[in-house]
Amino acid sequence: MYFKVLAMAVAVGLGLTSFDAVAATHTASDQAAQLAQRDREIAELKQELADIQARIGEIEQRTDAQSDINVNTQQSVEALQTSSAKADDTAKQANSNTINGKVFFNISDLSQESHGTDTAASGVGIDVKRFYFSVTHQFNDAWSANLTTDFNYVSNDGETNLFVKKAYLQRKFSDAAVLRLGSADMPWIPFVENYYGFRYVENTITDKLKVANSADWGVHLGGQVNGHFNYAVSAVNGAGYKNPTRSKRMDVEGRIGFVPFQNAVIAVGAYSGTLGKETQTVDAQHTAKRFDILAAYSHNSTRFGVEYFQANNWNNVLTALSDKEDGYSLWGSVGLGESTTLFARYDRAKTSKDLNPSLKDTYFNLGLEFPVYKGVKFSAVYKHDRLEDQGPTDLKTDELGVWGEVAF
Numbered sequence: 001m002y003f004k005v006l007a008m009a010v011a012v013g014l015g016l017t018s019f020d021a022v023a024a025t026h027t028a029s030d031q032a033a034q035l036a037q038r039d040r041e042i043a044e045l046k047q048e049l050a051d052i053q054a055r056i057g058e059i060e061q062r063t064d065a066q067s068d069i070n071v072n073t074q075q076s077v078e079a080l081q082t083s084s085a086k087a088d089d090t091a092k093q094a095n096s097n098t099i100n101g102k103v104f105f106n107i108s109d110l111s112q113e114s115h116g117t118d119t120a121a122s123g124v125g126i127d128v129k130r131f132y133f134s135v136t137h138q139f140n141d142a143w144s145a146n147l148t149t150d151f152n153y154v155s156n157d158g159e160t161n162l163f164v165k166k167a168y169l170q171r172k173f174s175d176a177a178v179l180r181l182g183s184a185d186m187p188w189i190p191f192v193e194n195y196y197g198f199r200y201v202e203n204t205i206t207d208k209l210k211v212a213n214s215a216d217w218g219v220h221l222g223g224q225v226n227g228h229f230n231y232a233v234s235a236v237n238g239a240g241y242k243n244p245t246r247s248k249r250m251d252v253e254g255r256i257g258f259v260p261f262q263n264a265v266i267a268v269g270a271y272s273g274t275l276g277k278e279t280q281t282v283d284a285q286h287t288a289k290r291f292d293i294l295a296a297y298s299h300n301s302t303r304f305g306v307e308y309f310q311a312n313n314w315n316n317v318l319t320a321l322s323d324k325e326d327g328y329s330l331w332g333s334v335g336l337g338e339s340t341t342l343f344a345r346y347d348r349a350k351t352s353k354d355l356n357p358s359l360k361d362t363y364f365n366l367g368l369e370f371p372v373y374k375g376v377k378f379s380a381v382y383k384h385d386r387l388e389d390q391g392p393t394d395l396k397t398d399e400l401g402v403w404g405e406v407a408f
Contacts, residue, residue, distance in 0.1 A: 098136040101408050104129040104200040108401020115394050128152065129200075132165065144170045146184075165215055165241050176223040183241045187222065187232035187255035188269045188292055189214040195265065195296035196331060197303050198343060200405035201381055202365060204307065205329040205347050209361070211290060211311045212271070215241040218250060230257040230267075239276030247276040248284075255292075263299040268292065277317045286313035286322055301335035301369075303343075325351045327361070333369075341369040343379075351387075359389040367403075375407040 105128045112119045131151040138144045148166035168182030189207050193199045206212035218236030225231075231254070237244060238251035251273020258266050269292035278284035289312045296305030310326040327349025335341050347363040367381035383399040 096138045098138070100132075100134040100136070101406075102130070102132045103406040104131075104403075105406075106401050106403040108399050108403075110397065110399045110401075112395070112397045114396075119395075121397075134166070142172050144172070146170065163242055168220070174223070176225050177221065178223050180220040183215055183217045183244070184220045184234075185215055186213055186220075186234055186236070187253050188212055188271075191232070191255060191257070191267065192294055192296075192305075192307060195294070195298045195303065195305055197298060197333065198331075198345070198367075198369075198379075201343075201367065201379055201403045202345070202383070205327055205349065206290070206292070206307075206309050208347070208363070209325075209327065209349060209351065211309065211314045211325070213240040216251075217241065217244045228259045230259070230265075231255060236273075237276050238273045243276060245276065246279075247274060248278040248280055249274065251275065251288075264297045265294065267294045269294075274317050275314075282318070284317050285320055286316050288312065288314045288317050290314065301333060301341040303331065303333045305329075305331050321355060323352055323354045325349065325353055327351075336368075339371060343367055343369060356389055356391070358391070359387070359393060361385070361387045376405070378402055378404045 105126065107124075107126045109124045110122055112121045129152055132148055133151075134146065134148040136144060136146045146166055146168055147164070149162065150165040151162045152160075164183065166183050166185070168180040168184040170181075171179045173179070189204060189212050192204045192206075196204055202208065207214060213236075216234065216236035216238065218234055220232070220234045220236075222232035223230070233252070233254040235250045235252050238247055239245060251271065253269065253271040253273075255267055255269040260266065269290075271288070271290040273288060274284040275288050291310045293308045294305065296307075297303065298305075306328065308326070308328045310324065312324045313322050314325065316323050327347060329345065329347045331343070331345040333341050333343035344366045345364060347361070349361045350357070350359065351361055352359045363383075363385045365381055365383045367379045369377055369379040371377045379402065381399075381401065381403050383397070385397040387393060387395045
């Protein structure tokens with residue numbers, strides 16, 4: 001009985017061992033199959049990942065190409081917009097009108113005496129010395145036209161006039177060559193005025209003594225060369241912008257200027273002609289001539305200058321007798337802070353050196369300028385002018401008042 005039980009136990013134990021071995025064998029086989037399946041799946045995933053990366057690379061290349069196209073397109077659009085804007089600006093500039101104006105006026109108390117007796121010019125009043133109204137049309141970069149009218153009223157002589165001062169067609173070849181046809185600025189007076197700076201208070205000496213014209217009808221050429229040289233030459237009728245009538249021959253005025261350093265100038269000028277007085281029926285007895293020198297500096301409110309002139313037969317073109325005159329003008333100004341400028345001027349001239357050698361004209365002014373607003377300024381000024389000789393001429397003028405300029 002005992003042995004049967006033992007044999008049965010052994011048999012059962014062997015059976016279990018065999019089952020475990022078979023189970024182990026089956027388990028190992030299953031694991032190997034699972035590992036192989038996993039490796040295949042990993043391989044497939046790697047292949048899919050590689051395919052995805054390849055597709056992503058292609059997409060990035062196409063995106064970069066499209067971005068380049070977009071950038072180029074945007075640049076082209078911007079370039080077209082810039083070109084269009086420039087074209088619009090050029091078109092606007094090429095067909096633009098510019099309007100400017102300038103008014104000279106004063107209110108003053110004037111006292112004028114001849115040999116101690118008051119003249120009719122004495123008194124208190126308002127004078128509108130000049131009112132310029134200018135229109136400039138720009139056809140293109142080379143061609144333009146200008147029309148400037150001039151109105152003036154002087155209370156002490158009752159003069160009221162409206163006339164054309166400038167009317168010209170301009171062709172700009174370069175900064176060194178600008179041609180004007182018509183009534184335009186003469187080479188000397190406007191050039192000096194730019195450095196003087198107080199035209200609204202008083203004319204420059206050649207303009208004041210009427211031995212030069214500020215504008216005239218004719219052909220005008222001028223320009224700047226290398227920033228150190230400037231020039232202007234005019235062939236004109238000779239009678240001034242108020243009188244465009246023809247004469248037998250044209251007068252010539254010229255100027256050459258040298259700029260030694262910024263804001264400074266040394267210039268010489270000359271004039272020769274018959275002032276429009278010689279015609280086909282009237283012969284001139286003399287040729288009017290004038291020689292000019294200017295040395296000046298102008299920067300902001302600081303200005304210094306000296307002008308000298310000599311004129312021959314300016315008032316004797318049609319007379320048998322000849323005469324000459326000369327004179328000089330000294331001026332200066334300096335700023336007294338941001339809103340006030342002190343200025344002064346002194347002129348001395350001998351206006352008839354051959355026919356009346358003792359005749360002389362002495363002028364000076366002293367004033368304070370107060371800019372009010374851009375384009376608007378006032379000056380409190382005292383003026384003194386005396387024309388006298390050793391004979392019957394003794395005319396003294398004193399004037400105190402406020403002078404102003406409005407520019408727009």
